[in-house]
Amino acid sequence: MSRYWSPVVHRLTPYVPGEQPKLSQLVKLNTNENPYPPSPRVLAAIAGELAADGRSLRLYPDPNAEQLRAAIAARYAEFAIAVPQVFVGNGSDEVLALAFMALLRHELPILFPDITYSFYPVYSGLYEIAHLTVPLGDDFRIRVEDYSAANGGIIFPNPNAPTGCLLPLTAIEQLLRRHPQSVVVVDEAYIDFGGESAVALVNHHANLLVVHTLSKSRSLAGLRVGYAIGQRDLIEALERVKNSFNSYPLDRLAIVGAVAAIADQEYFESTRQAIIHSRETLRNALLALGFDVLPSAANFIFVRHPRHDAGELAARLRQRGIIVRHFRLPRIEQYLRITIGSDEQCALLVQALQELVTPQ
Numbered sequence: 001m002s003r004y005w006s007p008v009v010h011r012l013t014p015y016v017p018g019e020q021p022k023l024s025q026l027v028k029l030n031t032n033e034n035p036y037p038p039s040p041r042v043l044a045a046i047a048g049e050l051a052a053d054g055r056s057l058r059l060y061p062d063p064n065a066e067q068l069r070a071a072i073a074a075r076y077a078e079f080a081i082a083v084p085q086v087f088v089g090n091g092s093d094e095v096l097a098l099a100f101m102a103l104l105r106h107e108l109p110i111l112f113p114d115i116t117y118s119f120y121p122v123y124s125g126l127y128e129i130a131h132l133t134v135p136l137g138d139d140f141r142i143r144v145e146d147y148s149a150a151n152g153g154i155i156f157p158n159p160n161a162p163t164g165c166l167l168p169l170t171a172i173e174q175l176l177r178r179h180p181q182s183v184v185v186v187d188e189a190y191i192d193f194g195g196e197s198a199v200a201l202v203n204h205h206a207n208l209l210v211v212h213t214l215s216k217s218r219s220l221a222g223l224r225v226g227y228a229i230g231q232r233d234l235i236e237a238l239e240r241v242k243n244s245f246n247s248y249p250l251d252r253l254a255i256v257g258a259v260a261a262i263a264d265q266e267y268f269e270s271t272r273q274a275i276i277h278s279r280e281t282l283r284n285a286l287l288a289l290g291f292d293v294l295p296s297a298a299n300f301i302f303v304r305h306p307r308h309d310a311g312e313l314a315a316r317l318r319q320r321g322i323i324v325r326h327f328r329l330p331r332i333e334q335y336l337r338i339t340i341g342s343d344e345q346c347a348l349l350v351q352a353l354q355e356l357v358t359p360q
């Protein structure tokens with residue numbers, strides 16, 4: 001607290017990111033990073049940008065990141081996405097923050113699930129946007145029929161975080177049709193691990209904004225690149241806010257690295273398939289140890305054990321050098337969210353959990 005703070009700062013409850021420990025020998029399964037390195041083409045592109053003594057770094061990057069937006073539009077050619085329908089930002093967290101300001105800040109409260117990405121209430125607080133939470137069903141699924149209140153917008157991740165549950169596109173279409181006056185933001189941070197992207201619906205629904213990140217399925221959490229796809233007027237709103245805040249959210253290395261990552265479809269396919277395969281193997285191993293494991297379409301699983309306290313399990317895993325995410329929040333305090341690591345990391349986790357849950 002300080003008398004120098006703006007009044008709004010006193011009222012903020014900032015997001016608390018998952019721990020980034022200094023010790024590198026830990027098995028880090030707490031923030032849904034990808035266990036595989038990025039495509040080798042990313043490294044080559046960044047090295048290329050740094051050639052000639054890094055002279056290009058003297059110059060500002062392209063404020064509109066045209067090259068990256070063209071690469072993203074090309075990736076969605078089957079859905080006829082044009083470059084002006086693509087917005088890029090410094091991680092999808094920044095894209096989401098701009099979307100809250102540009103598209104969700106109206107008179108009416110916005111709606112999001114009671115169990116969801118914990119950044120949404122933080123942005124609502126920052127921009128003083130009222131929100132209503134809509135409870136997930138007992139099976140932790142989003143029930144679109146429960147999104148009936150008059151609202152200034154709707155946002156949810158698909159698959160949802162931290163549950164991993166996937167909503168089919170038909171349900172998203174129902175929501176879009178039911179709320180033509182509101183923007184529906186679908187945060188597809190994990191869609192590449194098992195779902196169908198709502199980008200397919202963008203040209204049919206004027207109120208849809210789909211947000212993606214390169215942090216999870218492209219192994220680039222450290223490069224900070226996210227993007228949004230929607231009809232042109234929605235993208236223009238994001239650009240207006242962005243250009244009122246920071247004209248150069250993506251640096252030169254991020255732009256060329258992201259272009260290379262998106263171009264390497266083959267590498268993307270092989271790493272995402274490997275993670276999907278590891279996820280199913282891990283799910284079966286934990287089911288065999290007596291865990292309840294929600295079906296997941298993401299690069300993490302959400303699990304609980306009927307006889308072991310989740311907080312205690314997390315603490316004991318930590319003593320063994322394995323970190324997972326435990327949220328002390330209503331309805332989910334007995335669950336752990338575990339990122340799908342390499343097969344070796346998954347095996348270490350299963351071994352540790354086996355020791356912890358097997359009666360001595």
Ligand SMILES: *Cc1c(COP(=O)(O)O)cnc(C)c1O
Binds near residue numbers: 094214215225
């Ligand atoms: C990881 C994550 C993000 C943020 O991704 P960045 O692009 O790294 O900022 C956004 N939404 C959800 C649901 C996430 O899990």
